[in-house]
Amino acid sequence: MAYHHGDLRVTLLREAAKVVAAEGPDALTLRGLARRAGVSHAAPAHHFHDRRGLLTALATGGFRLLAEELRSAPSFLDAAVSYVRFATGAGRGYYLVMFDATRIDAGDVKLASARAETDGALLAGAVTVEPRTPDAPLAALALVHGLVALHEAGVLERRHPGEDAAVLVRSIAQILFSDPANRQA
Amino acid sequence: MAYHHGDLRVTLLREAAKVVAAEGPDALTLRGLARRAGVSHAAPAHHFHDRRGLLTALATGGFRLLAEELRSAPSFLDAAVSYVRFATGAGRGYYLVMFDATRIDAGDVKLASARAETDGALLAGAVTVEPRTPDAPLAALALVHGLVALHEAGVLERRHPGEDAAVLVRSIAQILFSDPANRQA
DNA sequence: TGTACATCAGTGAACGCGCGTTCACTGATGTAC
DNA sequence: TGTACATCAGTGAACGCGCGTTCACTGATGTAC
Numbered sequence: 001m002a003y004h005h006g007d008l009r010v011t012l013l014r015e016a017a018k019v020v021a022a023e024g025p026d027a028l029t030l031r032g033l034a035r036r037a038g039v040s041h042a043a044p045a046h047h048f049h050d051r052r053g054l055l056t057a058l059a060t061g062g063f064r065l066l067a068e069e070l071r072s073a074p075s076f077l078d079a080a081v082s083y084v085r086f087a088t089g090a091g092r093g094y095y096l097v098m099f100d101a102t103r104i105d106a107g108d109v110k111l112a113s114a115r116a117e118t119d120g121a122l123l124a125g126a127v128t129v130e131p132r133t134p135d136a137p138l139a140a141l142a143l144v145h146g147l148v149a150l151h152e153a154g155v156l157e158r159r160h161p162g163e164d165a166a167v168l169v170r171s172i173a174q175i176l177f178s179d180p181a182n183r184q185a
Numbered sequence: 186m187a188y189h190h191g192d193l194r195v196t197l198l199r200e201a202a203k204v205v206a207a208e209g210p211d212a213l214t215l216r217g218l219a220r221r222a223g224v225s226h227a228a229p230a231h232h233f234h235d236r237r238g239l240l241t242a243l244a245t246g247g248f249r250l251l252a253e254e255l256r257s258a259p260s261f262l263d264a265a266v267s268y269v270r271f272a273t274g275a276g277r278g279y280y281l282v283m284f285d286a287t288r289i290d291a292g293d294v295k296l297a298s299a300r301a302e303t304d305g306a307l308l309a310g311a312v313t314v315e316p317r318t319p320d321a322p323l324a325a326l327a328l329v330h331g332l333v334a335l336h337e338a339g340v341l342e343r344r345h346p347g348e349d350a351a352v353l354v355r356s357i358a359q360i361l362f363s364d365p366a367n368r369q370a
Numbered sequence: 371t372g373t374a375c376a377t378c379a380g381t382g383a384a385c386g387c388g389c390g391t392t393c394a395c396t397g398a399t400g401t402a403c
Numbered sequence: 404t405g406t407a408c409a410t411c412a413g414t415g416a417a418c419g420c421g422c423g424t425t426c427a428c429t430g431a432t433g434t435a436c
Contacts, residue, residue: 042423103211142335143327224413227413
């Protein structure tokens with residue numbers, strides 16, 4: 001076994017996302033993560049300083065990934081779908097931590113900039129939406145975020161068994177908003 | 186000091202809600218709670234069996250309180266406001282735990298019935314809403330729940346500084362839904 | 371091409387901590403007769 | 404009115420656990436000359 005892992009930081013973050021997705025943020029420990037990566041238990045602290053630093057880095061990575069997703073969506077409705085799909089699918093381990101104010105360091109500079117990136121990407125789509133009231137973008141955000149939260153809490157599964165959250169969001173958003181970029185569809 | 190506390194179970198739940206509101210669910214420990222209540226550290230286990238039992242009982246109490254609030258709201262819009270006010274105000278310590286599937290025992294009977302009570306109360310208002318599409322109640326639920334989550338995450342404060350979440354929900358819900366019971370207002 | 375050296379990544383032992391849980395117990399309360 | 408007894412509520416000592424964090428260290432890597 002090589003003394004230097006080579007890509008430990010990236011590996012740790014990827015494993016962390018898996019752990020969080022599978023067992024929740026509480027189950028994420030520096031020691032457990034080290035075990036998964038096959039590395040000494042003190043190694044993670046080397047990269048993230050402490051547990052809070054790890055979670056903050058995880059959230060930061062999540063915001064970047066989500067921003068990427070949102071930017072590649074051609075319309076607001078598609079962005080909403082991407083958002084929900086990210087949060088409930090591949091990005092779940094990140095998302096579960098991204099808005100958890102008690103566990104991450106809100107003052108972190110990289111986190112703030114990554115979050116701003118995501119906010120911008122989401123807002124860019126939401127402002128084009130009808131009705132064009134000042135609070136409509138916020139309503140749109142509350143809607144997608146809320147839908148994800150309901151999915152996470154099992155409410156969606158209880159009320160709409162077998163349905164895909166990402167599909168649901170489209171039909172719901174369509175009730176509430178008309179999206180100019182989607183008009184021809 | 187009397188050997189018997191007399192009302193320990195109730196006291197513990199009330200203190201638990203305070204702790205959760207102030208420091209988050211992770212900060213809630215059986216031992217800490219016992220300390221707050223001025224009681225031996227093993228006493229809480231007597232009432233709630235274990236930590237998960239305590240959190241489940243806390244969530245159950247929260248659903249009951251919320252259902253009460255919702256039932257006394259004269260219209261859907263008022264119910265939405267009550268919901269957000271509960272979740273961000275006096276009921277915050279409960280709410281933070283009520284939808285936390287990783288921390289409570291989803292199979293608990295009392296929890297399920299209390300939750301059903303709340304669902305019923307919320308739905309009763311939401312079905313009267315326009316547009317009367319099948320998914321509109323879900324959209325309404327996602328909206329209020331999402332708004333609370335955004336408030337919790339600090340997004341609301343960042344985007345609408347100084348504004349009251351409970352007031353915001355009214356104006357947002359008004360954009361999206363028209364409420365027959367509120368038509369004369 | 372070789373060497374010296376600074377820097378960086380990861381190690382492993384050690385620490386103290388607060389926690390959840392168990393358990394035999396004791397004090398208080400209420401009920402039956 | 405008194406007594407016996409069951410039941411319930413809370414005690415306190417003990418256990419083992421995994422954790423985060425610190426620290427002096429060593430192995431590897433890259434860079435300057």
